[in-house]
Amino acid sequence: MIRDATAADVPTILRFVKELAIYEREPDAVKATEADLTRVLFGDRPYAEAIIAEEGATPLGFALFFHNFSTWTGKPGIYLEDLYVTPDARGAGVGKALLARLAAIGVERDCGRLEWSVLDWNAPAIAFYRSLGAVAMDEWTVNRVTGDALKALARG
Template identity: 50%
Template sequence: MIRRATPDDVTAVTGLIYDLAEYEKARHECTVTEEQIATALFGDTPAAFCHVAEESGKVVGLALWFLNFSTWDGVHGIYLEDLFVQPEFRGAGHGKSLLTALARECVDRGYSRMSWAVLKWNTPSIEFYDSLGAQPQDEWTTYRLSGAPLAALGGR
């Protein structure tokens, strides 16, 4: 079953984010707290949204996303920040069902696109995305500014 996350899911969602960080070999970089997730998803001005996959009453996967905006199309899109299904529940269609729910959000709301990033070594995910008809954006290079360089540029 795929559904929108509720405040009761914050602990499970936070746990899945840490599981994803472990899978991506970057657990040491993950510092998010349940309070931050609760505020981001359910605060006065939510910054992000989340769908969860549930099996037998247990949250086993998530799609955490936020809105972006296309200046060329003049409408919003969805940026999928995290898609993760616990390994023991993979192969049952949860990942595809989560993406289907987000595609439905796009279609229903008139959003023009859904985009995300995938690690180059994550062959199973790349093959899955290819099977859905998703197109890699190889002509673009993603940049990130964080930590000390971000603070320096921001004058702090």
């Protein structure tokens, strides 16, 4: 079953985020707290949304996403920030079910696209995404400004 996350899911979401960070070889990179996730997912101005995959009462995975926008299409899109399936549930269709639900949300909301990033060394994920019809945007390079560089840029 795929359902919308609730505030009660925040501890599970944070656990999944930490497990994903370990898988992505960045075990110490997660700085988010339950309070942070509660605020950004369920606060006065939610910045992101999450869906949970579960069997019975057992959470098997999640997807955290938010809207972006394409000026070329004049439509919103969905950006998938995190997709995680527990090791025991991998290969059972959970990831595909989560992505299918995100695609359905995109269609329901008249979005023009669903997109995400994947680490270039994650061959199993890349193969899985290709099997679903995803196309690599190899001509694009992600840019990021964080920390002190972000603060310096903000000062002009």
